[in-house]
Amino acid sequence: MPEAAVARLAVYLRVLSGMAESGVTAVSSEELSQAAGVNAAKLRKDLSYIGSYGTRGVGYDVEVLVSHIERILGLTRNHSVAVVGIGNLGHALANYGGFPGRGFPVTALFDVDADLVGIPVGGIPVNHIDEITAVCLEREVSIGVIATPPPAAQSVCDRLVSAGVQCILNFAPVVLQVPDNVEVRKVDLAVEMQILSFHVARRADEAASVSVGNNGLGVDGMVIRP
Amino acid sequence: MPEAAVARLAVYLRVLSGMAESGVTAVSSEELSQAAGVNAAKLRKDLSYIGSYGTRGVGYDVEVLVSHIERILGLTRNHSVAVVGIGNLGHALANYGGFPGRGFPVTALFDVDADLVGIPVGGIPVNHIDEITAVCLEREVSIGVIATPPPAAQSVCDRLVSAGVQCILNFAPVVLQVPDNVEVRKVDLAVEMQILSFHVARRADEAASVSVGNNGLGVDGMVIRP
DNA sequence: CTTTGTGAAGCGATTCACAGCA
DNA sequence: TGCTGTGAATCGCTTCACAAAG
Numbered sequence: 001m002p003e004a005a006v007a008r009l010a011v012y013l014r015v016l017s018g019m020a021e022s023g024v025t026a027v028s029s030e031e032l033s034q035a036a037g038v039n040a041a042k043l044r045k046d047l048s049y050i051g052s053y054g055t056r057g058v059g060y061d062v063e064v065l066v067s068h069i070e071r072i073l074g075l076t077r078n079h080s081v082a083v084v085g086i087g088n089l090g091h092a093l094a095n096y097g098g099f100p101g102r103g104f105p106v107t108a109l110f111d112v113d114a115d116l117v118g119i120p121v122g123g124i125p126v127n128h129i130d131e132i133t134a135v136c137l138e139r140e141v142s143i144g145v146i147a148t149p150p151p152a153a154q155s156v157c158d159r160l161v162s163a164g165v166q167c168i169l170n171f172a173p174v175v176l177q178v179p180d181n182v183e184v185r186k187v188d189l190a191v192e193m194q195i196l197s198f199h200v201a202r203r204a205d206e207a208a209s210v211s212v213g214n215n216g217l218g219v220d221g222m223v224i225r226p
Numbered sequence: 227m228p229e230a231a232v233a234r235l236a237v238y239l240r241v242l243s244g245m246a247e248s249g250v251t252a253v254s255s256e257e258l259s260q261a262a263g264v265n266a267a268k269l270r271k272d273l274s275y276i277g278s279y280g281t282r283g284v285g286y287d288v289e290v291l292v293s294h295i296e297r298i299l300g301l302t303r304n305h306s307v308a309v310v311g312i313g314n315l316g317h318a319l320a321n322y323g324g325f326p327g328r329g330f331p332v333t334a335l336f337d338v339d340a341d342l343v344g345i346p347v348g349g350i351p352v353n354h355i356d357e358i359t360a361v362c363l364e365r366e367v368s369i370g371v372i373a374t375p376p377p378a379a380q381s382v383c384d385r386l387v388s389a390g391v392q393c394i395l396n397f398a399p400v401v402l403q404v405p406d407n408v409e410v411r412k413v414d415l416a417v418e419m420q421i422l423s424f425h426v427a428r429r430a431d432e433a434a435s436v437s438v439g440n441n442g443l444g445v446d447g448m449v450i451r452p
Numbered sequence: 453c454t455t456t457g458t459g460a461a462g463c464g465a466t467t468c469a470c471a472g473c474a
Numbered sequence: 475t476g477c478t479g480t481g482a483a484t485c486g487c488t489t490c491a492c493a494a495a496g
Contacts, residue, residue, distance in 0.1 A: 056474050
């Protein structure tokens with residue numbers, strides 16, 4: 001199954017959960033794809049990767065789809081999360097209090113700053129970063145979230161890996177080096193902003209070339225390239 | 227140019243900036259690709275999209291690459307940013323104080339909560355959300371960041387669009403509906419966590435099938451499928 | 453001899469279009 | 475008839491491999 005399809009399944013799951021709460025019990029590929037912002041063919045292909053749970057001529061049962069997607073995404077068991085780096089972002093993450101979508105309880109917080117150690121954030125006490133290995137093993141952390149300043153990220157990552165953590169969500173603007181058996185996802189604000197910046201620039205370029213070049217008209221409408 | 231290549235250019239730029247600060251003046255595609263976590267062929271292909279600025283047999287001049295990537299990404303001009311929703315995440319974003327990588331000054335903050343209005347966060351006073359249109363137009367906001375609760379996201383998005391904002395970074399777990407001329411990037415924690423969860427589940431499945439099924443050996447090593 | 457730049461091949465994801473089924 | 479499920483076609487990104495250049 002394509003990695004991109006996995007990401008979309010998570011989106012479908014959210015939309016379906018919303019529908020279920022609103023009392024909707026059945027949905028067609030057309031309706032669901034609209035709500036998820038993809039086209040219907042892609043949606044059906046994505047769902048086909050996990051099995052055939054629709055009814056031809058009718059559509060999908062919302063509850064059935066929800067439970068199958070949850071199973072495929074491994075949401076039937078809890079995934080214990082540790083957040084490292086209790087700055088602005090770390091606070092925000094800890095205070096989400098069990099991650100959005102549930103099933104991801106935050107069970108450990110770490111920081112280098114001794115002044116933070118022992119103080120609870122979002123109900124969980126902060127441990128010193130030197131305790132990562134012991135605490136992660138003890139609390140069976142399966143997902144590590146890195147929210148440290150860039151210089152600390154690789155070292156934190158190494159420690160998480162040596163504590164047996166195989167999944168890492170990295171907010172630090174650093175390219176992490178990890179062994180093959182560790183999965184890293186990164187959330188990189190600077191990169192996101194720069195992609196948007198690129199599109200602004202491209203739009204500006206196109207606007208410029210349309211107005212003076214590519215439409216064959218000069219600025220006052222005179223035909224240059226008939 | 228592939229969208230994926232644009233994202234990588236932003237990563238190369240960061241790595242190159244770090245090298246420049248360390249006094250490195252030249253770099254080969256092999257070195258740079260290692261540091262950026264991609265293979266050398268892909269790096270060269272990506273750089274070829276923006277022009278031929280290397281020297282065969284030698285490599286690339288760090289400063290030259292930096293300035294060309296900055297130009298392509300539109301980083302030669304400032305992009306004024308507005309953050310909407312001053313909760314935990316909004317605070318964290320506002321306090322970054324000019325976004326990572328610079329060139330993205332936060333010039334406006336908005337919230338519905340009247341108690342927050344007027345109080346500065348990260349040096350910028352919070353405006354009431356009803357003032358979005360006027361303030362965004364006045365401060366020439368080009369990028370809107372949505373950090374509101376899910377139910378408010380679409381409405382905030384609509385208001386940003388009507389204020390002329392054409393680029394949106396969305397942290398709310400909602401699929402935004404926008405006109406074609408608006409570019410949306412989303413950062414979705416729940417989706418990221420669920421992708422990691424999927425990989426945990428897949429690893430567990432594989433481990434199970436290796437130990438009891440696909441290697442032809444039972445749990446104690448007895449041959450089941452010789 | 454080293455390293456870039458790139459056409460061409462390869463590969464994976466998306467889209468099409470229709471067979472299959474209720 | 476209507477909608478799903480899916481092979482086949484298509485598209486676009488990635489990788490290869492080598493000619494070109496210093």
